[in-house]
Amino acid sequence: MHILRINSMFGTVELAEENDALIRVSLRSGESPELDAIPCRKAPSPLLEEAEQQLNEYFCHLRTEFDLPLAPQGTPFQKAVWAQLEQIPYGETRTYGQIAAALGKPHAARAVGAACRSNPLWLILPCHRVVGAHGALTGYAYGTDMKQALLEWEQE
Numbered sequence: 001m002h003i004l005r006i007n008s009m010f011g012t013v014e015l016a017e018e019n020d021a022l023i024r025v026s027l028r029s030g031e032s033p034e035l036d037a038i039p040c041r042k043a044p045s046p047l048l049e050e051a052e053q054q055l056n057e058y059f060c061h062l063r064t065e066f067d068l069p070l071a072p073q074g075t076p077f078q079k080a081v082w083a084q085l086e087q088i089p090y091g092e093t094r095t096y097g098q099i100a101a102a103l104g105k106p107h108a109a110r111a112v113g114a115a116c117r118s119n120p121l122w123l124i125l126p127c128h129r130v131v132g133a134h135g136a137l138t139g140y141a142y143g144t145d146m147k148q149a150l151l152e153w154e155q156e
Contacts, residue, residue: 004048021071024120064090072120081115085125091154093131
């Protein structure tokens with residue numbers, strides 16, 4: 001496994017790669033963002049270097065979707081939810097109920113929420129774009145303030 005940590009306006013992001021695919025992109029909790037330039041250095045793998053580049057493009061409003069090999073680890077239901085997240089366009093939202101309905105399980109909105117909370121690929125699989133009924137900002141692994149900030153970021 002290769003790991004790379006990068007600074008972003010949202011905090012320190014940790015990327016993990018295994019077998020030539022991303023398995024984790026997460027914010028390191030308890031660490032505040034360092035907005036100074038990141039010193040030049042070589043990423044531990046070409047994939048992590050590309051992932052860093054694509055994240056930086058996202059943070060500069062130059063990228064609206066990611067093109068990286070992914071291998072999130074989870075249950076079949078979680079993977080089905082995460083596949084739905086990839087279909088939500090930049091700057092748009094879907095409700096937990098809409099995701100559940102798209103999976104053919106219209107009463108599984110809470111299970112969709114649980115799958116979103118366990119999403120191992122922050123931003124890459126955009127669970128921040130999933131909202132409660134009527135657009136309510138309910139639940140988010142990094143807090144609803146972060147969810148709001150990301151949704152506003154995508155509207156700029």
